[in-house]
Every structure is written in structure tokens, then in C-alpha cells.
Amino acid sequence: MRLSIGLLLCVGITVLAFVLTHSVPGDPVAANLGDRAQNDPAAVAAFKEKNGLNDSLPSQYFTYLGNLLHGDMGTSQQTHRAVWDDLGDKIPASLELALFAIVLALVIGVGLGIVAAVTRNGWPDRVIRVVSLAGVSMPVFWLAQVAFYLFSFKLGWIQAGGRLSPGAIPPDEITGLYTLDSLLVGDTGTFGEAFSRMILPACVLAAFNIGVLTRFTRAAVLEALGNDYVRAARAKGLPESTVIRRHVLRPALTSILTVAGLTFGGMLAGTVLVENVLSWPGLGQYAYKSALNLDLPSIMGVCLFVAVVYVVINLLVDLLYGVIDPRIRLS
Amino acid sequence: MQGNQAIGDNSGSTTAGRSAGSRSARRRAVRRAAAPVAVTVAAAMMLAACGGAKKNTDDKGGGGGGTLVVDTSFSLKTADPGRTFEPTGIMVTRPVYDTLLTFANGDVTKPVPLLASSYEASPDAKTFTFPLRSEAKFSDGTPVTAKDVVFSFNRVKNLKGNPAFLLDGVTATAKDEHTVVLTTAAADPALPFRIATPALGVVNSKTVAAHGGSDAAGADQGDKAEQFLNGDSQGSGPYKITKYDVSTEVILTRNENYWGAKPKYAKVVVRNVPANTQQLNVLSGESQISLDMSPDQAVKVKGQAQVLQQPTPTTAFLFTNDNPAISPTTSNKDFQEAVRYGLDYKSLLDVAGAGSAQAAGIVPSFFTGALDPGKAIQRDVPRAKAALAKAGLNNPSVDLYYASDVTINGINFGDLAARVQANLKEVGINVNLKPAPTQTALDSYRNGSEAMGLWWWQADYPDASDYLAFTPGELVSLRAGWKAEANPEVSGLAQKAKTATSDAERVTAYKQLQESMNKTGPFMPLLQPAQVIAANNSVKNLRYNPIWYIDVDKLG
Numbered sequence: 006m007r008l009s010i011g012l013l014l015c016v017g018i019t020v021l022a023f024v025l026t027h028s029v030p031g032d033p034v035a036a037n038l039g040d041r042a043q044n045d046p047a048a049v050a051a052f053k054e055k056n057g058l059n060d061s062l063p064s065q066y067f068t069y070l071g072n073l074l075h076g077d078m079g080t081s082q083q084t085h086r087a088v089w090d091d092l093g094d095k096i097p098a099s100l101e102l103a104l105f106a107i108v109l110a111l112v113i114g115v116g117l118g119i120v121a122a123v124t125r126n127g128w129p130d131r132v133i134r135v136v137s138l139a140g141v142s143m144p145v146f147w148l149a150q151v152a153f154y155l156f157s158f159k160l161g162w163i164q165a166g167g168r169l170s171p172g173a174i175p176p177d178e179i180t181g182l183y184t185l186d187s188l189l190v191g192d193t194g195t196f197g198e199a200f201s202r203m204i205l206p207a208c209v210l211a212a213f214n215i216g217v218l219t220r221f222t223r224a225a226v227l228e229a230l231g232n233d234y235v236r237a238a239r240a241k242g243l244p245e246s247t248v249i250r251r252h253v254l255r256p257a258l259t260s261i262l263t264v265a266g267l268t269f270g271g272m273l274a275g276t277v278l279v280e281n282v283l284s285w286p287g288l289g290q291y292a293y294k295s296a297l298n299l300d301l302p303s304i305m306g307v308c309l310f311v312a313v314v315y316v317v318i319n320l321l322v323d324l325l326y327g328v329i330d331p332r333i334r335l336s
Numbered sequence: 337m338q339g340n341q342a343i344g345d346n347s348g349s350t351t352a353g354r355s356a357g358s359r360s361a362r363r364r365a366v367r368r369a370a371a372p373v374a375v376t377v378a379a380a381m382m383l384a385a386c387g388g389a390k391k392n393t394d395d396k397g398g399g400g401g402g403t404l405v406v407d408t409s410f411s412l413k414t415a416d417p418g419r420t421f422e423p424t425g426i427m428v429t430r431p432v433y434d435t436l437l438t439f440a441n442g443d444v445t446k447p448v449p450l451l452a453s454s455y456e457a458s459p460d461a462k463t464f465t466f467p468l469r470s471e472a473k474f475s476d477g478t479p480v481t482a483k484d485v486v487f488s489f490n491r492v493k494n495l496k497g498n499p500a501f502l503l504d505g506v507t508a509t510a511k512d513e514h515t516v517v518l519t520t521a522a523a524d525p526a527l528p529f530r531i532a533t534p535a536l537g538v539v540n541s542k543t544v545a546a547h548g549g550s551d552a553a554g555a556d557q558g559d560k561a562e563q564f565l566n567g568d569s570q571g572s573g574p575y576k577i578t579k580y581d582v583s584t585e586v587i588l589t590r591n592e593n594y595w596g597a598k599p600k601y602a603k604v605v606v607r608n609v610p611a612n613t614q615q616l617n618v619l620s621g622e623s624q625i626s627l628d629m630s631p632d633q634a635v636k637v638k639g640q641a642q643v644l645q646q647p648t649p650t651t652a653f654l655f656t657n658d659n660p661a662i663s664p665t666t667s668n669k670d671f672q673e674a675v676r677y678g679l680d681y682k683s684l685l686d687v688a689g690a691g692s693a694q695a696a697g698i699v700p701s702f703f704t705g706a707l708d709p710g711k712a713i714q715r716d717v718p719r720a721k722a723a724l725a726k727a728g729l730n731n732p733s734v735d736l737y738y739a740s741d742v743t744i745n746g747i748n749f750g751d752l753a754a755r756v757q758a759n760l761k762e763v764g765i766n767v768n769l770k771p772a773p774t775q776t777a778l779d780s781y782r783n784g785s786e787a788m789g790l791w792w793w794q795a796d797y798p799d800a801s802d803y804l805a806f807t808p809g810e811l812v813s814l815r816a817g818w819k820a821e822a823n824p825e826v827s828g829l830a831q832k833a834k835t836a837t838s839d840a841e842r843v844t845a846y847k848q849l850q851e852s853m854n855k856t857g858p859f860m861p862l863l864q865p866a867q868v869i870a871a872n873n874s875v876k877n878l879r880y881n882p883i884w885y886i887d888v889d890k891l892g
Contacts, residue, residue: 031776040812150612158619166609171585293583
């Protein structure tokens, strides 16, 4: 049932993305052909023919959908490759960045949230609330620039720009995630470099989500701390770490999980800015360039991928609710 | 983009007793839980600190091999020379695909032999003969022959892509294995200049055909070689393309089979990097060259890096639509004069920054046939006001259209438009700014519906004939409503310039043409923006080329 709803949602998203991308004022011919070629009817006709722009919009959409069902997402007008291949090249870089960022956000955000809750109204709580507020308030493109200037250029602590230094040989492709692939083949040198170059963009990407998760965790933990069963657990003489882990964190986890799921999806969208400012060669850069060139098949491909990620994550979160809290009955 | 969400910050409503003891116990628990996290982070940081990926070259740069890193904001669609016409594409294909002729040392006034050992033009400028160098060979060791040249040229024509116009009316034939003859339907003295364009680089016909390439009619739909050429170049230049990614980076590796002088750098990495980051990268040594800094940024790096700063072959111009149906006001010749003399060209240069130059005419300053700087229009407010009065217009209002999201060599066209608005306000013309995203603005510009437009033209090839597009009835003029029959005098001068064959005749004809256009045309050439190239001091022989920025194979 949930899978069916998810599939229907994806089809709906294709319609929405298709209508929106075709509603943008602008002409793919103008975006892709130069001044001279645009004045040549033969060149314009050749471009339209090659990219299927002569058909009506509904016809173009159903052709697209038919091709999609056969695993064909069309051909990018900017790279002249199958969009599927382009996404296959770009997704691992963004996925690696987003995964690292979400781990950072979860560890730091949840950790700070717990600390803030258990030290409620104390100075750690006040400091953490200010920090989390700063995290959610700073525009990501500004933070990326400032972080790059400070940590990479001024202090020289972290190298940034690209997944590896120019001219470096990437590890043999297994998953496409450089850190994981280099570990799998035992190449610690490449792992170290890939990891170090990921720190800055991942921290920038995580900053907003750390703020969000901190505030949600704090609220959820405080709510749980006020429950009678927590008082009963303490009265039984359980160690405080056990009380927090078993009786406070577990019920708080459902709301934390909801936010974490949403933030992971949001991170994939957030990569557009971070990747462009910090030259990270992933889906964000690809999406930005596709938008600039009105490359409709690529834009559709990126939209569809992000939508599928959202649907899948929401599904996973729904399933995990039942694992975490047995009181929740899945229909 | 991450939007602002409603963020819960429940302060909690617990009524639980909170003794100092229980609070300290909770804090101890938190500290214990944090310990493994801290250890994990520390271990990862240690690994990162001692990290270093394998390189296939010594990475110190300089003369003994190494890697040259060039940062630029990509304008790139393809690495197939038959299709490429974007600035970054031209830069990366130039050292990969040799052309028959080229421009040496940044001098674009004189094409010099490259694959051709020399060339000869017939007196009527209709037949051009190119004997090929016998030693020239492709990266796979195959000799370059006349057949390859003919295949490459026919392919460009039949692909019907952006560079196809370069060979309009040109027929390529192989006289023998090592001689190419180009014939043109009409006198075409500018052909040698167009031949030096990287889009007309010669490909290995046998290999390209084997991978789906076609030079036959219908190649626009039938040629399938682009993807192959994006991954595996087939040229005879000093470099080969070993990695091509349209949104991130292009890697060139030295062609060990190169027939000429070997380039100093074993590898060239061209990366897509925003201008702000480029500045920091050059200063920190992360990259050696930046191509897109603004004049303001150039000031900050001077002294710490070498900086080249000079006008580009791009002309920013204003036009007032000559078509009364679009605007009775802007088509009025006296109104056009009022605009021409009401503009404060020097104040526009302030917007463009150091290194930019006023455009005396539509042809850029370093092309053959450019107007002398002394002939540039100077602001004359009384003359502008008199012209406006003569036109019978009292405080007219006109709409000025421009692309608001574009920055050309550090110039934001919104700033330039605002300055134009302020200039013309002083002579009694009210300009309403009509910004639009580039793709939207291009539509109204190209369909000729803008009353006034602020645009730019980047040279397709370094010859004044490229600017015949601004003469009545031609490509750009039609966008400004300047029809073929609009000005017989200018049309006559354009025809004279087009058919002049000797260098001296051409220079004279193009200068006369531009002077006439500056008197009666609807175009107001404004300025040539500054190109800023900053390079680490370790880079030697840095020279600017107006067409492809830098000769990476000549750097040391």
C-alpha cells in the first residue's frame, strides 16, 4: 500500500516537474545555440529534432514517461550523455557528502540537544541554544564562503575544492564513495585526503541541520524527562545513563527521527549551494548547470531523484517508528 | 536550499524534582557517552592529517613535468571540436586539436601556420592553399593528411552546430595527400582568421568515423562521435583529453607523440570554480591560474601573484530600436543622437573597472580595422539636449531591457544599466529599467521587440568581418530594428569592407564603416570589459590570448 502511494507520488512529481520546467520563461534553443546558429533555421531545426522539441507538451510528457518506464531518462542537452549515466556519476559524490553531513548532524545535534536538556537553564544550555540559533540562521552560501576563507585560506587547516587534490588518482570504483572505496582497498592515503576534503563542505552542510536537531532533541528530551516513568526509574535506583538511554532517549527518538529524515532530504537540495561555492563535483553542481542551460531532461532527472529519495526516506522513517515504539501499529 | 522550518524549542514542563545530585549524575552520564564519539572523531582527523592520494605525476608544477591547475567559471558544453563554441571549450580544445593556422603570442592580427607549413591566398581571395607539415601526426601516431582536414571541415558544416557558420560558402578539397585547398563562393579575405578558430581543429578521421563520426549531409542527426570525443580526444595537439566533465573539471595530459615542442606541464587540470574562490586558490597555491577575477579582486592579489589585465574582445553596447513599430521614440534619429552624446562613457568605465576600455567602434581595439581611440564618441550634454529638442521630445520615457543575472568579466549588467539610466536622466531622458533573467531577456532581444537593449557581443573570430552582423539587415541589426534598406550609405560601406581584399583596403573600409555607424546607426558601443588573469609567480611565459585566454602548452 505504502509502496503504491510512493509510486503514485513519483508519477505526480514527474508531472509537476515537467510542467514547472516547461513553464520557465526561456527557450532551450536560445540557451543551447549561439547567436549565429540560432539564426540558422537548419541548425534550429536540427536541435529541435534531436531533442524532441517539435511535439506538443502532452506528447513530450508521455514520451518521457514511456521512456522512463524503460529506464531511459533522456539525454542531457549539456553533456549529450544519458541523464541516467550523468546521475550515476554525480550521485555518489553528493551522497557521500550528505551521508557524512547527516552523521555529523545527528551526532552533534542530538548530543548537544541532550546536553542542553539535562543542563536546562544552566550555562551549557544557554550556550547551546545560542549556537543552535546561529546554525539555523546563517545562510549556507555565506557560511560556505566564510568557512572556506577562514579554515582553508587563512588558517590552512583544511584543503577544500574537489574530492581529491588536482591530479590525484581516485580509488578503484566500488561504491563511488571515495572514503569507503579507499578503505575497502586499504588505501589509507587516499582515504585521508578524501576525508579531509569532505570535512569543510560537510560541516557547512550540517550546520543548519545541527541547529534544527539540537532544538528538536532538547524539546523532546525535556518532554520525556517530565514523565512519571522516568521518575519511577530513578526511584528504582537505575544509573542516570541507563535512565537517559532507555527511558528518555527512546521515546524522544520518534520525533528526532522524523526531523532527521526530513533534514537528509533537505541536504540533497542544500548541496546545490555548498557544491557550487566549494567546487564539490556532485549533483548540486550538475543541477545548477542544468538549470542555467535550461537542460530539461537533466532538471527532470535531478527532480525525480530527489523526490524518490524523499519518498524512500519517509517510508523508512515510517517503518522505523514501529521498531522504536511498539505502541505504534502499522496498518 | 534549506528553508526556515518551524523549529520547536520547548523549554519543557517537567515538574520532576531536580536535586543537585541527580543533575550531576546526568552530566556524568553525558560525559561518558561523549567519550567514544570524541575518540572516533580524533582517529578520523589523524587519518585525514596524514592523508595523501596517489598522483601519477610529480605535483610541484614547473618545468620538469607536474600539474598545472587552472580555475575558471565553466562555460562548457562539449569537447568535440566540431561542436564547441563556448569560451572554456575553446580554451581546452585549442591545445588538443591543431588547426591549419593559429595565433601566436596573443597577437590576433596575423594568423600564422600551425598544421599547415604555410598558406597562399589567390588575389581574388577565393582560393586558399595549405600545404601540410609532413611531420604532423595524431596522438595515436597516425600522420595527419589532407583527408583528415577535409573530413573535419565537412563534419563541422554538416553537424550544423554553433561553429558551422565559420565555413559558410567554403568548400574543402584534398589536392593531394599533403595539400588542402579551400575555395569560397565570394571573396573571403577573413577566412584565414576563421581557420585559426579551435572549432576547426583537425580530427583523426579514421578513428572518429570508426566511432560513429560522420562528415556527410545529415551528420546533424547521424553523427554519434561526440561522447567518444568527450572521453578520448583524437587530435594532433600537444595535449590529450583524459577526463572531461562538463560541470566540474577537464584534465589534459601531455601527448607524448606530439610532433612539435613538448609542453612543460605533464598534466593540466581545468576546474570549474567560482570567481571568489579562484582568488583564494591562487593566493594559497591550490591552483596556479585564475581566469575570472574581477578588476576589484585583481587589486587584492597584485604583489602576491602576477596579474594580466587588459580589454577583452567583447563589446558591451546599447541600442535604440530603429523600428517605429516597436518605438516611435527610439527610432527617431535625433533621439538616437541624444542618447549617443548623453552617455558618459568614462563613468561607465568606472563600473567596468581597471583594464577596461571605451569601445571607439563596434570592432574591438586590437582587431585589424578597429577605430582609433581618438575617434571614440565623447559626452556632449548640450549637443544631446539640442538633439532631444530637435526631436520634439519632452522628457521621453523608454524601457531599457537587459539580462540581470549575468556578470561579464566582473561587470554586473544591472549596475551598468543603472549608470546608463543616470547618464540619460541628466539630458532629459527617463529610462525605465526592465531586468530579466538571461534566458527570458534573450527571447525579447533576439525577436527584436526591445525598445532599448543593453547587450554584449563576444567575437566569434578575431576579424572585423565578424562585426558586419551590426550592419543594416544583418543578424544583430535586425534585433535593433535596423532593416536592410534603412541606411544605403552604411550598407554600401559594409559591402565595400566585405569585398576589400588587401589589408590596407580592409583597414580603411572598416574604419569608414564604423565612423558612419557612429554617426547614424542605432548602436552605441560602450566598452570592452577587462580580462583579469592572475597566476602564481611560479608560472612562466604567461600571455593573454583574446580568443582562448592562455596558451597552456607554452607555459613553463
